[in-house]
Amino acid sequence: MDSEAQGASREKVRTESERLERRRESRRRYRERHADELREQSRQWKAAHPEKVKEYGVRYRAAHLEQIRTSNRESARVKRAADRKSVASAKRRREKGRERYAADPKAHREYQRKRRAAQRAADPEGYRKAKKQRTKRWRDSHRDEQNAKLRAKHRDNPEVKRAAAERYYAAHGDEVRERRRAYYWANREQQLETQRRWRAREKRRREAGLPPRRLHRVTAAERAANASEAEEFFSRARTREEVKQMRRGPRTSTVELAQWNRASVRARLASAISADSDAVKPVAASERRRESENLTARGLKAKVAAAEEERMDAIARAINDRLRQTPRRAQVHRPGHAPPPRTIDNV
DNA sequence: TGTAATCTAGAGCTAATACG
């Protein structure tokens, strides 16, 4: 074949293939435009010739068996992966885990330890990150609850925390001092003001002859000790002889009695203050009350007084509720009438 | 009296471990 003939043939092939391509294209467009009709036609044909459809299916399956199998395997894998991600399956897995745990806690723990160790070994950075993340998620959603527990714990046993703070200060004293100085200079006015208030308060305290600290925290251990002492004291049965002895014994002097009464009042006050919402800063709270009393505006003063009156009433009611042995009677207001006299039935 | 230091409570962060 000479070159000219070759060129002509290539030309022909190209135009031939171009024609084919154009025809395919036009058919595709036709199918697109008439998709619904065609689908319907096909459906009708299939309904009319079920045996042909079946036969075709069998032939196709025989010819593409390998392909069908791998495709099935793949879609099954995808489905499993999706299932694993679903909420329901997560719940199922948790239940399964719980069952496994209940069946043999020791073995399960051991398994968990190993698994986590393996995970950490495989990807230490990723493991740490994931753990941090879920811990943080949990903590963020339980913050208040957690903090309350922490507070209670430290209140009951302040020693541990104190020791830790001491250690920390020993190790990082310079930083702490530096920070404190920076804080002072950043808030100088405010710091001077608190210093002034503190000194004024101390002055009043000394003038009133009060001790430096009026309240102290009672730890769980102290509370337990106090309770058992009280229990022992109050539940002890006195012998007849002991009672006689006490009757014969020296009478309490008026001075002692007065002292005891004052101590009781103080104890009640301390209790009321500690039941106050501002329990952490009772002194600050009383300071605020004092200042509010100094306000010159009459109405405001009266308002503050009324609020204070109400607060004290609430405290008194709370104490009364705790101590009373019979339920409180319903309040009946009958203006102009004195309350009914107490009788046996009406106490 | 102003400034610095120390103490304390509360909260945050991290990690280990146990339970489900």
Add this chain to the structure above:
DNA sequence: CGTATTAGCTCTAGATTACA
């Protein structure tokens, strides 16, 4: 994997005390 508990550090603000 999620949820809880525990322990040890760390940081911060504010109260209290010490110093010059």
